[in-house]
Amino acid sequence: MTVEELIVHGKKYLHSMEAKMLLANVLECDPLYLINILDNVIEDEKIEKYKKLIEARINNKPLQYILGTTNFYGLELTVNENVLIPRFETEELVENTILLIEKVFPDSKNLNILDLCCGSGAIGLVIKKKLPHVNVTMSDISKNALEIASLNSKKLGLETKIIESDLFQNIDNKFDVIISNPPYIGDDEKIDDIVSKNEPPLALYGGPCGLDFYERILKDIKYYLHDKFIISFEIGCTQREAVLNIANKYLKNIEIITKKDLSGKDRMIFIVRK
Numbered sequence: 001m002t003v004e005e006l007i008v009h010g011k012k013y014l015h016s017m018e019a020k021m022l023l024a025n026v027l028e029c030d031p032l033y034l035i036n037i038l039d040n041v042i043e044d045e046k047i048e049k050y051k052k053l054i055e056a057r058i059n060n061k062p063l064q065y066i067l068g069t070t071n072f073y074g075l076e077l078t079v080n081e082n083v084l085i086p087r088f089e090t091e092e093l094v095e096n097t098i099l100l101i102e103k104v105f106p107d108s109k110n111l112n113i114l115d116l117c118c119g120s121g122a123i124g125l126v127i128k129k130k131l132p133h134v135n136v137t138m139s140d141i142s143k144n145a146l147e148i149a150s151l152n153s154k155k156l157g158l159e160t161k162i163i164e165s166d167l168f169q170n171i172d173n174k175f176d177v178i179i180s181n182p183p184y185i186g187d188d189e190k191i192d193d194i195v196s197k198n199e200p201p202l203a204l205y206g207g208p209c210g211l212d213f214y215e216r217i218l219k220d221i222k223y224y225l226h227d228k229f230i231i232s233f234e235i236g237c238t239q240r241e242a243v244l245n246i247a248n249k250y251l252k253n254i255e256i257i258t259k260k261d262l263s264g265k266d267r268m269i270f271i272v273r274k
């Protein structure tokens, strides 16, 4: 079969762009390049591989896991089933945190920043890319996730320190900024099948109301912060009040800023002490 025939075949089952991305993945080229090789005849082995990828996608496996990569804030990150697929909302968290860092710490050179619950390293790596002079530490409880974070760090040439830790257990430094997108889905919350059946439960669920990680993190966070600090959290869209209460329970002399995401949902909480 030719490239053109294979695209037509894929389009019977999938959106045209997805079919092209899968085919390009097998042919190890850019999807936009396919237009130049429409008449090329493809070997049987590659056709079989392409059909297997189509089948995986029909069975609702996320495209990012099939391709093994995703784009996050301009960085091409490796992802697999051991890490959450980084979301658009988290790009907004990173963008707003960087703006706040520049405001609170105008000379942001030697800042120490911790990406707690780093997964693929999406947050910490974008921060290191945008603010090359800061020191970024990334930590997670999952060894498998940290392998991906480490691979991404090396692949992108972004130097970070990586620590395997159950929250703060193995952390012994103090930081100027702690940013986290912890697991925040309630244990019984209904979520899309494509998420619950494919993404790691360890990355998703945060106790009965999804608030356990905010409680655990905020309870101990003061021991890991300098006097002046920024804490930056992604939250579930119904958790704003509850997380504010937890923050006020454990921290004094703080300013709290909350922000909605682009779809108008409560999504970010910034806790600042100047």
Ligand SMILES: C[S@@+](CC[C@H](N)C(=O)[O-])C[C@H]1O[C@@H](n2cnc3c(N)ncnc32)[C@H](O)[C@@H]1O
Residues within 6 Å of the ligand: 083, 084, 085, 086, 087, 090, 116, 117, 118, 119, 120, 121, 122, 123, 139, 140, 141, 142, 145, 165, 166, 167, 181, 182, 183, 184, 202, 203, 204
């Ligand atoms: C929602 S994911 C966020 C991943 C990444 N930061 C992102 O935004 O794409 C939450 C991460 O928390 C990690 N995690 C779960 N329990 C943890 C714990 N007790 N200590 C540290 N990390 C934990 C999971 O392995 C997962 O990588």
